Amino acid sequence: xxxxxxxxxxxxxxxxxxxxxxxxxxxxxxxxxxxxxxxxxxxxxxxxxxxxxxxxxxxxxxxxxxxxxxxxxxxxxxxxxxxxxxxxxxxxxxxxxxxxxxxxxxxxxxxxxxxxxxxxxxxxxxxxxxxxxxxxxxxxxxxxxxxxxxxxxxxxxxxxxxxxxxxxxxxxxxxxxxxxxxxxxxxxxxxxxxxxxxxxxxxxxxxxxxxxxxxxxxxxxxxxxxxxxxxxxxxxxxxxxxxxxxxxxxxxxxxxxxxxxxxxxxxxxxxxxxxxxxxxxxxxxxxxxxxxxxxxxxxxxxxxxxxxxxxxxxxxxxxxxxxxxxx
Amino acid sequence: xxxxxxxxxxxxxxxxxxxxxxxxxxxxxxxxxxxxxxxxxxxxxxxxxxxxxxxxxxxxxxxxxxxxxxxxxxxxxxxxxxxxxxxxxxxxxxxxxxxxxxxxxxxxxxxxxxxxxxxxxxxxxxxxxxxxxxxxxxxxxxxxxxxxxxxxxxxxxxxxxxxxxxxxxxxxxxxxxxxxxxxxxxxxxxxxxxxxxxxxxxxxxxxxxxxxxxxxxxxxxxxxxxxxxxxxxxxxxxxxxxxxxxxxxxxxxxxxxxxxxxxxxxxxxxxxxxxxxxxxxxxxxxxxxxxxxxxxxxxxxxxxxxxxxxxxxxxxxxxxxxxxxxxxxxxxxxxxxxxxxxxxxxxxxxxxxxxxxxxxx
Amino acid sequence: xxxxxxxxxxxxxxxxxxxxxxxxxxxxxxxxxxxxxxxxxxxxxxxxxxxxxxxxxxxxxxxxxxxxxxxxxxxxxxxxxxxxxxxxxxxxxxxxxxxxxxxxxxxxxxxxxxxxxxxxxxxxxxxxxxxxxxxxxxxxxxxxxxxxxxxxxxxxxxxxxxxxxxxxxxxxxxxxxxxxxxxxxxxxxxxxxxxxxxxxxxxxxxxxxxxxxxxxxxxxxxxxxxxxxxxxxxxxxxxxxxxxxxxxxxxxxxxxxxxxxxxxxxxxxxxx
Numbered sequence: 001x002x003x004x005x006x007x008x009x010x011x012x013x014x015x016x017x018x019x020x021x022x023x024x025x026x027x028x029x030x031x032x033x034x035x036x037x038x039x040x041x042x043x044x045x046x047x048x049x050x051x052x053x054x055x056x057x058x059x060x061x062x063x064x065x066x067x068x069x070x071x072x073x074x075x076x077x078x079x080x081x082x083x084x085x086x087x088x089x090x091x092x093x094x095x096x097x098x099x100x101x102x103x104x105x106x107x108x109x110x111x112x113x114x115x116x117x118x119x120x121x122x123x124x125x126x127x128x129x130x131x132x133x134x135x136x137x138x139x140x141x142x143x144x145x146x147x148x149x150x151x152x153x154x155x156x157x158x159x160x161x162x163x164x165x166x167x168x169x170x171x172x173x174x175x176x177x178x179x180x181x182x183x184x185x186x187x188x189x190x191x192x193x194x195x196x197x198x199x200x201x202x203x204x205x206x207x208x209x210x211x212x213x214x215x216x217x218x219x220x221x222x223x224x225x226x227x228x229x230x231x232x233x234x235x236x237x238x239x240x241x242x243x244x245x246x247x248x249x250x251x252x253x254x255x256x257x258x259x260x261x262x263x264x265x266x267x268x269x270x271x272x273x274x275x276x277x278x279x280x281x282x283x284x285x286x287x288x289x290x291x292x293x294x295x296x297x298x299x300x301x302x303x304x305x306x307x308x309x310x311x312x313x314x315x316x317x318x319x320x321x322x323x324x325x326x327x
Numbered sequence: 328x329x330x331x332x333x334x335x336x337x338x339x340x341x342x343x344x345x346x347x348x349x350x351x352x353x354x355x356x357x358x359x360x361x362x363x364x365x366x367x368x369x370x371x372x373x374x375x376x377x378x379x380x381x382x383x384x385x386x387x388x389x390x391x392x393x394x395x396x397x398x399x400x401x402x403x404x405x406x407x408x409x410x411x412x413x414x415x416x417x418x419x420x421x422x423x424x425x426x427x428x429x430x431x432x433x434x435x436x437x438x439x440x441x442x443x444x445x446x447x448x449x450x451x452x453x454x455x456x457x458x459x460x461x462x463x464x465x466x467x468x469x470x471x472x473x474x475x476x477x478x479x480x481x482x483x484x485x486x487x488x489x490x491x492x493x494x495x496x497x498x499x500x501x502x503x504x505x506x507x508x509x510x511x512x513x514x515x516x517x518x519x520x521x522x523x524x525x526x527x528x529x530x531x532x533x534x535x536x537x538x539x540x541x542x543x544x545x546x547x548x549x550x551x552x553x554x555x556x557x558x559x560x561x562x563x564x565x566x567x568x569x570x571x572x573x574x575x576x577x578x579x580x581x582x583x584x585x586x587x588x589x590x591x592x593x594x595x596x597x598x599x600x601x602x603x604x605x606x607x608x609x610x611x612x613x614x615x616x617x618x619x620x621x622x623x624x625x626x627x628x629x630x631x632x633x634x635x636x637x638x639x640x641x642x643x644x645x646x647x648x649x650x651x652x653x654x655x656x657x658x659x660x661x662x663x664x665x666x667x668x669x670x671x672x673x674x675x676x677x678x679x680x681x682x683x684x685x686x687x688x
Numbered sequence: 689x690x691x692x693x694x695x696x697x698x699x700x701x702x703x704x705x706x707x708x709x710x711x712x713x714x715x716x717x718x719x720x721x722x723x724x725x726x727x728x729x730x731x732x733x734x735x736x737x738x739x740x741x742x743x744x745x746x747x748x749x750x751x752x753x754x755x756x757x758x759x760x761x762x763x764x765x766x767x768x769x770x771x772x773x774x775x776x777x778x779x780x781x782x783x784x785x786x787x788x789x790x791x792x793x794x795x796x797x798x799x800x801x802x803x804x805x806x807x808x809x810x811x812x813x814x815x816x817x818x819x820x821x822x823x824x825x826x827x828x829x830x831x832x833x834x835x836x837x838x839x840x841x842x843x844x845x846x847x848x849x850x851x852x853x854x855x856x857x858x859x860x861x862x863x864x865x866x867x868x869x870x871x872x873x874x875x876x877x878x879x880x881x882x883x884x885x886x887x888x889x890x891x892x893x894x895x896x897x898x899x900x901x902x903x904x905x906x907x908x909x910x911x912x913x914x915x916x917x918x919x920x921x922x923x924x925x926x927x928x929x930x931x932x933x934x935x936x937x938x939x940x941x942x943x944x945x946x947x948x949x950x951x952x953x954x955x956x957x958x959x960x
Binding site: 073074079080097162163164184185186269271273276288290291293294 | 353354357360361374375378379381382383384467468469470512513514515516517526647649650651653654658661662664665666667668676680
């Protein structure tokens with residue numbers, strides 16, 4: 001294992017070890033290199049997933065890269081022989097007036113969604129970990145939004161947020177507020193899809209953070225209480241540092257899943273009105289499938305830029321992780 | 328569809344039917360053609376035909392033996408590319424204005440006097456003053472949005488080759504002013520034609536811009552309704568776009584499949600069968616023979632003449648440029664209705680984007 | 689005092705749950721609302737007078753869709769476990785050369801937008817003749833869960849105390865037996881966790897179903913709903929009734945398996 005890849009690879013393992021804070025693997029990190037026979041066995045166990053990755057991930061990715069580097073028309077898409085056009089599709093996208101807003105929306109959508117999902121999820125996890133009457137039942141109920149097929153939650157939300165017959169505007173009206181054009185006003189559309197996305201993501205954060213909290217031994221709290229720490233201090237000095245590994249997993253997964261969110265936005269606003277909620281994911285789909293004349297090349301280029309963007313996020317994340325572990 | 332099966336049986340074939348929605352259908356068709364696995368018969372929305380023909384997916388009518396000579400030229404136009412015709416329309420539809428008789432008479436509006444935009448706007452104002460909703464339409468950011476806007480765009484005298492003309496801006500100005508005045512529900516910006524129909528069906532709106540296919544639902548709406556053609560700016564009937572599907576034959580490597588396919592297609596489009604299909608799907612026939620049969624139904628003559636006056640979206644020699652222009656058109660409509668841009672600015676942005684996309688080709 | 693405090697918390701918990709589940713309530717409410725009342729302003733907060741029209745439609749039309757979704761769900765779970773558990777074991781305990789790179793690739797794999805995957809699959813499936821078949825859909829749906837499964841299994845399995853495995857090795861157990869009779873049983877919580885996620889993702893998948901199984905004979909429930917929405921007369925009560933029915937099997941599953949999810953991520957197997 002080379003050093004560079006090793007650094008990126010470790011977090012998942014470290015997180016795992018750390019998530020089980022109460023039972024840390026005794027010497028997980030400094031086990032010595034195994035002999036060759038072990039290498040063979042190790043790869044035998046990895047073989048199915050490796051073949052699977054090549055077949056079902058590498059090939060679609062290769063196709064997407066190929067599409068983005070050629071000048072495809074519908075004709076050459078069908079009959080082949082699309083001329084190689086280098087980065088032309090990428091240049092077309094970057095010059096497109098949609099580019100900057102889409103980039104901005106993608107970042108806002110992802111960061112705001114994750115921030116709220118995480119904070120609310122953590123807050124709820126801390127609330128539910130206190131074991132009161134019905135707490136287990138209520139916690140189970142909290143998972144329901146996450147069970148609904150996205151197409152269902154998105155349709156329900158868009159119905160609730162309907163300008164003219166939605167329940168949200170009706171409630172606003174009852175409390176004396178003016179109705180809001182949630183899905184049809186450019187300044188609200190992105191807010192609306194973010195709200196729906198936060199709602200869908202809360203259970204995921206709740207489950208993971210709850211498990212993290214459960215793993216913290218009550219003894220630690222008792223010790224902190226003896227030291228005279230109050231609730232807030234306990235959280236910042238004891239709970240939060242111990243939660244760091246599971247936080248890392250939760251945020252990383254959240255990031256990965258949120259960046260490519262497509263269904264919710266597409267069903268609720270189709271990226272509109274007037275592009276006000278277009279992200280890279282919906283823009284890519286719009287280009288490839290949403291028009292009468294598909295622009296496969298530029299569409300694939302947008303998708304690839306999205307992947308690169310996720311990679312950048314990933315690297316930033318790994319950097320922060322590493323710094324934290326070193327300090 | 329039972330008709331498919333019986334046509335298949337009479338041609339000695341068993342038909343396996345696969346249905347998709349329009350945009351999905353196009354990408355599926357292109358992907359399956361790319362993999363050399365096209366279906367034998369393809370029934371698609373008419374504005375897609377020229378794109379598929381241009382992609383080299385479809386057989387032209389010279390290559391197979393489809394006879395489309397009886398079809399009205401304005402309805403066949405969507406299937407014509409570079410002088411060749413691809414496939415045959417199975418039925419046609421178009422847009423008109425449905426109105427709620429109860430609301431109009433309560434507001435003191437006589438629908439038969441609505442001949443121009445000004446008349447219609449005045450009627451909407453009266454309806455609004457009477458406490459009712461004005462008109463439901465679909466201004467969604469898809470082809471449906473362009474489809475709904477075109478009668479007004481063409482009705483102003485504008486041409487798709489220049490979106491930013493004074494006439495084009497006037498059409499967009501009309502819709503924007505309706506939205507501002509509250510004649511159009513705000514949800515129109517994201518409504519499909521189905522949703523905007525559902526709003527009209529609540530009985531709270533005076534007008535609905537909608538299509539032939541809603542006729543059956545209008546009967547079930549529970550209030551008296553009527554239909555008038557969409558007025559043009561200066562007065563008279565505005566040309567509405569033709570909708571409807573084409574039966575086409577995709578190219579096959581194995582040419583021995585064609586004879587059976589041709590039998591199936593001619594069975595599907597034979598006068599009797601087309602009449603049944605059109606009646607079921609809410610289409611108007613594309614040939615004089617079918618239209619004569621339909622004319623015995625008292626609700627249909629108004630639609631038959633509307634279809635006769637309608638205009639193909641890809642006509643004016645736009646062909647495969649139409650989708651590129653249409654995309655800019657619906658974007659302009661969205662920009663103006665949401666207030667993101669003024670109608671003038673929205674249209675001039677759209678025109679420069681469309682010009683760039685069609686690139687002097 | 690503490691008694692009262694716990695009831696206060698229960699009260700707060702009830703309010704929070706109520707807020708969270710309001711959209712779900714709304715879905716149920718709409719599923720019972722008559723079509724002519726759907727666009728009423730203000731909307732009916734309770735489905736009175738209600739209708740069972742929507743559910744009648746579901747009973748008549750949606751049954752096969754649900755069965756298909758169950759089959760696809762379990763198929764996806766099986767395939768995911770088969771691929772992810774051995775991989776997790778290897779990455780966590782056997783330290784393969786290049787394993788780090790592989791887990792990195794797995795992380796990246798999750799970042800590929802579904803629609804790119806779908807286009808690639810379409811071409812592969814068409815040539816393998818598994819387009820519009822259930823096995824094809826199961827393979828596609830499993831890509832949603834396999835990288836996640838490997839991640840979770842790796843995390844769990846590195847939490848298993850070395851002492852357990854050492855004991856097995858002293859008994860002369862090979863890798864396969866250690867995996868099968870020590871690691872797997874001890875990781876059953878993580879198995880349940882991964883299975884739940886895999887099932888739910890397969891259950892709610894729409895993109896793959898629509899692109900790869902849109903013309904199939906057996907359609908999953910998400911397409912059932914989608915076809916309702918796309919219909920020329922939107923019957924909201926039927927759409928929402930389908931949604932409600934679609935949520936039931938998954939709800940039952942997760943309520944029953946709740947404690948596994950909670951215990952799961954903590955790798956608390958040692959305490960068992």
